[in-house]
Structures are given as structure tokens and as C-alpha cells.
Amino acid sequence: MAKGYWVCTGTIHTPLGMVSYISAFNSWLEAVGARLLVRDLFSDVREGEPGTVNVIVEFESREAAVAAYDSAEYQKLIELRTPHSDLSVTITEELTDH
Known part of the structure; x- marks a missing residue:
């Protein structure tokens, strides 16, 4: 099965404001x-x-x-991120041989 990916690009306006998001995001990724x-x-x-x-x-x-x-969990994380950044998130999958 092909892996799925988030490709995120953008700008962080207030780096210190992102601290709570990054901490929660890293824990959420593992979960x-x-x-x-x-x-x-x-x-x-x-x-x-x-x-x-x-x-x-x-x-x-x-x-x-x-x-x-x-997920409800990530939608809550978005609320932590958006006041401090402008990011785009694209969901895609890896290229596989057919």
C-alpha cells in the first residue's frame, strides 16, 4: 500500500506562539x-x-x-496554529510502480 503524506508549506509569523502547537503536534504524531x-x-x-x-x-x-x-484532535491543533502562521497542507501519496 502506498504511503500517504502531508506536504506543508508556509510562513510562521510569531515563532513563540507556535510552541504549544509544536509540542502538541509532536505528541499527536506519535499517537x-x-x-x-x-x-x-x-x-x-x-x-x-x-x-x-x-x-x-x-x-x-x-x-x-x-x-x-x-480528526477532532487535529482540528483542535489547527486552532493553536492559525493565529501564528499561514500554512498550506496538501495530502498526497507516494508514487508506486504499477
């Missing part, structure tokens, strides 16, 4: 069986304006990634 693959707060952006934050989170499947995002 849902996800794995943080990339966390770069100062990415070298060459094209476009996605912001300098890049995060990639791996899940067992695309369905697991969608369920995790839609």
Missing part, C-alpha cells in the same frame, strides 16, 4: 502512528512564494493521512 520526515523552517525557496517553512509528514496510507487531518 496516530505518523512520522515527521522533513521540518525546515528556513527553506531555500527558488521559485514561487510558498514561504520558508516546509514540513513533510508520513502516514501508513493516503486514507490514514486524510483521517488524521479530519
Whole structure:
């Protein structure tokens, strides 16, 4: 089964305001069986304006990634994050040979 991923890009406006979100997010990732693959707060952006934050989170499947995002627990975490950042989250899956 193909792994699912969150690809997150954007900007953090108030880094200290993100402390509670990051702490809760890291604990939540473990609880849902996800794995943080990339966390770069100062990415070298060459094209476009996605912001300098890049995060990639791996899940067992695309369905697991969608369920995790839609969960009540993560929806509460969004409320901690949004006052301090502008992030986009895309859910996708790995390329597999068919």
C-alpha cells in the first residue's frame, strides 16, 4: 500500500506562539502512528512564494493521512496554529510502480 503524506508549506509569523502547537503536534504524531520526515523552517525557496517553512509528514496510507487531518484532535491543533502562521497542507501519496 502506498504511503500517504502531508506536504506543508508556509510562513510562521510569531515563532513563540507556535510552541504549544509544536509540542502538541509532536505528541499527536506519535499517537496516530505518523512520522515527521522533513521540518525546515528556513527553506531555500527558488521559485514561487510558498514561504520558508516546509514540513513533510508520513502516514501508513493516503486514507490514514486524510483521517488524521479530519480528526477532532487535529482540528483542535489547527486552532493553536492559525493565529501564528499561514500554512498550506496538501495530502498526497507516494508514487508506486504499477
